[in-house]
Amino acid sequence: MTERAIDDLTRHAFVDGRLSPEQRQAMHAYLRANPDEAQKLASWQSDAQRLRDVASQETLHPNPNLDPDAIRARLRARSRQRLAMAASFVMTLAVGGLAGWSAHDTVVANHVLPMQDAMQAYRLFASADAPQPDVSAGASDLQRWLDTHFAHAERLPNLSASGFKPIAARLLATDQGPAAVVIYENANERATFYIRPPGPGGKFLPQGSRRDGDLLARYWSGQGYNYAVVSSGDDGVVQPLAAPGTTRS
Amino acid sequence: MLEPVRMPTDDAVPSEDDAVDADDLSDAVVRQLLPRLRRFALHLTRESESADDLVQSTLERALTRWPGRRPEGNVRAWLFTILYRQFLDSQRQTRRYSRLRDWFAGSEATAPSAEREAIARSALGAFGRLPESQRTLLWLVSVEDMSYKAVADLLDVPLGTVMSRLSRARSALRDLSEGKGNEPCLRILK
Numbered sequence: 001m002t003e004r005a006i007d008d009l010t011r012h013a014f015v016d017g018r019l020s021p022e023q024r025q026a027m028h029a030y031l032r033a034n035p036d037e038a039q040k041l042a043s044w045q046s047d048a049q050r051l052r053d054v055a056s057q058e059t060l061h062p063n064p065n066l067d068p069d070a071i072r073a074r075l076r077a078r079s080r081q082r083l084a085m086a087a088s089f090v091m092t093l094a095v096g097g098l099a100g101w102s103a104h105d106t107v108v109a110n111h112v113l114p115m116q117d118a119m120q121a122y123r124l125f126a127s128a129d130a131p132q133p134d135v136s137a138g139a140s141d142l143q144r145w146l147d148t149h150f151a152h153a154e155r156l157p158n159l160s161a162s163g164f165k166p167i168a169a170r171l172l173a174t175d176q177g178p179a180a181v182v183i184y185e186n187a188n189e190r191a192t193f194y195i196r197p198p199g200p201g202g203k204f205l206p207q208g209s210r211r212d213g214d215l216l217a218r219y220w221s222g223q224g225y226n227y228a229v230v231s232s233g234d235d236g237v238v239q240p241l242a243a244p245g246t247t248r249s
Numbered sequence: 250m251l252e253p254v255r256m257p258t259d260d261a262v263p264s265e266d267d268a269v270d271a272d273d274l275s276d277a278v279v280r281q282l283l284p285r286l287r288r289f290a291l292h293l294t295r296e297s298e299s300a301d302d303l304v305q306s307t308l309e310r311a312l313t314r315w316p317g318r319r320p321e322g323n324v325r326a327w328l329f330t331i332l333y334r335q336f337l338d339s340q341r342q343t344r345r346y347s348r349l350r351d352w353f354a355g356s357e358a359t360a361p362s363a364e365r366e367a368i369a370r371s372a373l374g375a376f377g378r379l380p381e382s383q384r385t386l387l388w389l390v391s392v393e394d395m396s397y398k399a400v401a402d403l404l405d406v407p408l409g410t411v412m413s414r415l416s417r418a419r420s421a422l423r424d425l426s427e428g429k430g431n432e433p434c435l436r437i438l439k
Contacts (some may be wrong), residue, residue: 007412008409008412008413008415008416009397009408009412011416012390012397012412012415012416012419013397015419016390016391016394040423043423044419044423047391047419047422047423047426048387048390048391048419051376051387051388051391051392052391052392054376055288055388055392058288058291060284060287060288060291061297063287063301065301065305066283066287066301066304066305066308067280067283068276068279068280068308068312069276071305071308071309071312072276072312074309075309075312075313
């Protein structure tokens with residue numbers, strides 16, 4: 001008789017005590033005739049028993065986190081968190097969308113060309129029939145006059161490279177506060193330096209230039225004000241020279 | 250010549266606990282099964298902390314899924330199956346991670362940790378030195394007394410495969426117990 005006479009299933013069912021009484025009886029008879037097999041299965045049985053013994057003696061530390069109540073509470077908390085996160089996501093989208101839309105409106109409504117008022121000031125005060133200026137003086141007087149109205153502003157730009165010298169100035173009013181135009185003159189033409197508070201919403205300007213008809217404006221921001229140098233566009237942009245105390249050229 | 254023992258059908262040999270029943274994942278049932286899940290997890294992970302993490306994620310998954318899905322077998326087999334699948338998933342992740350770690354840190358990272366070695370040598374002795382798949386199989390059959398059919402479903406293999414693997418596992422355990430240490434033993438005890 002070889003081991004082939006019984007199969008693995010029967011063998012293990014015997015070891016694990018899963019045979020019916022009749023099957024067990026037949027198995028015992030078989031094993032009496034096969035002592036090697038009997039010994040092997042007996043050792044498998046004792047191995048299994050030892051394993052059960054060790055397992056049952058093993059102590060587990062209580063872990064309240066694993067109690068179903070705790071697990072369910074955590075699951076509920078997590079789904080609340082997810083819900084809250086989803087809600088805040090929806091809110092973010094809604095708020096973002098609304099803000100974006102109103103920002104779009106604002107941009108459209110406020111789409112004013114930069115330093116349009118500087119251009120107008122040039123046309124008004126640098127023309128041949130300009131009204132009387134508030135002050136007419138040399139550079140140092142004009143600087144002092146400007147400082148009384150615009151604290152800490154940048155210095156008057158030095159336009160002497162193009163032959164321009166400041167000759168007069170005039171105070172103006174904007175929605176955001178006082179502005180001023182300083183008129184420069186060279187042999188043939190006039191240029192203006194325009195200073196004003198930032199536009200609605202404290203909008204400062206990136207450095208840039210633009211043409212409007214025959215005028216050319218170069219504009220920038222600094223020290224809490226917006227500035228522009230406007231000149232007749234035929235000669236190109238008037239470049240101020242760096243002067244002592246000037247924070248920008 | 251003795252007549253061969255007639256092979257029992259699996260249905261004819263229900264194991265007692267498979268009847269722990271089972272249609273309901275009530276808190277009482279979970280509490281009753283909790284120590285078994287924790288012990289099984291402990292023998293898979295060999296670290297009590299990660300074992301409890303494994304049990305926790307198993308229960309979370311089970312309690313989340315339960316309303317929509319009833320297990321085919323009994324609750325215990327279902328929970329053990331979820332736990333084992335999660336364990337295998339985490340093993341795969343760990344292997345991926347350790348391959349990455351080896352790539353950066355060199356091969357010393359692959360050495361078994363002191364803790365692992367200590368556990369491998371601990372009370373379970375020879376059993377602890379068996380490969381994971383054999384430990385799992387012996388644990389489910391001998392300790393959990395799970396039916397062969399339930400084990401086959403859990404491992405997702407045919408019943409015949411379970412029986413032949415069980416023979417190999419029991420022989421391997423015997424060899425290790427008798428000091429006929431094979432390769433895994435030598436590796437761990439070096």
